[in-house]
Amino acid sequence: MSMFLDRDDFEEPVCLLDMDKNSNVTPVPQKRIMEKLDEYMSRRDYPGVERHLKYWLEEARHGNDLRGELTIRNELIGHYRKVSDRDKAYLHGDEAIKLLEKLNLQNSISGGTTYINLGTAANSFGDNEKALELFEKAKDIYESTDNVSPSLLGGLYNNMGLTLNDLKRFDEALEMYGKAINIMDSIPEGSLEAAVSYLNMANTLEEKLGIENAEAKIFSFLDKAYDLLLSDRAPRDGYYAYVCEKCAPTFQYYGYFAAYQELKKLAEEIYERP
Helix, strand or coil: CCCCCCHHHCCCCCCCCCCCCCCCCCCCCHHHHHHHHHHHHHCCCHHHHHHHHHHHHHHHHHCCCHHHHHHHHHHHHHHHHHCCCHHHHHHHHHHHHHHHHHHCCCCCHHHHHHHHHHHHHHHHCCCHHHHHHHHHHHHHHHHCCCCCCHHHHHHHHHHHHHHHHHCCCHHHHHHHHHHHHHHHCCCHHHHHHHHHHHHHHHHHHHHHHCHHHHHHHHHHHHHHHHHHHHCCCCCCCHHHHHHHHHHHHHHHHCCCHHHHHHHHHHHHHHHCCC
């Protein structure tokens, strides 16, 4: 079982675009859609997620809201990746790429975010060359655009690291994780993502050097990740619970059984809230 973690395992993409002002368009309520989506995700209600997104996809299409449709198809890529439905993830990915072309957004931040979402799905399905190609497109856009948010850029670097690791390009993977951590450590909301990157670095080092040769460094990364997960920088919400749940098995794998139990407990306490 892979112990690597990617940012989209626990955080869905942000809304890509503002609502269309064209009088021929009936925009869908993106903010309300995302708020309801977060509710389903906090309960791990994946059938509810699918019903919710498919309903609003049809509303966007009927209302000729191409921008809203692009946002929802991006969410569907992530959903079908989570439930391991390769065909549907790629179907919505292909449709999202077509929408970028219709809207002339291939080289925009929204285009970069779409490439990341589809690349993350490709990586999860083992299509690593395809994933890296998509991530490189996003990297070209993000690094040449002044107003890209740090969280988007850090997430890209982490996902590129995962793919490079799967391609056995370990040094390049470690470099990408380091870049992700440098960005995430600099912003208040970046603690959870930085923790994920530290865990991925630990796993890459094990693959590159073996546990015996890399043990001290691996444990150092685990300690840093655990401190970040327990810090007060992140709110104790459904997102936090999902991160703890996804990270816990990595600590268990390396023998950090108390950390594993603590993270599972924190996640369940949040999930069980009324």
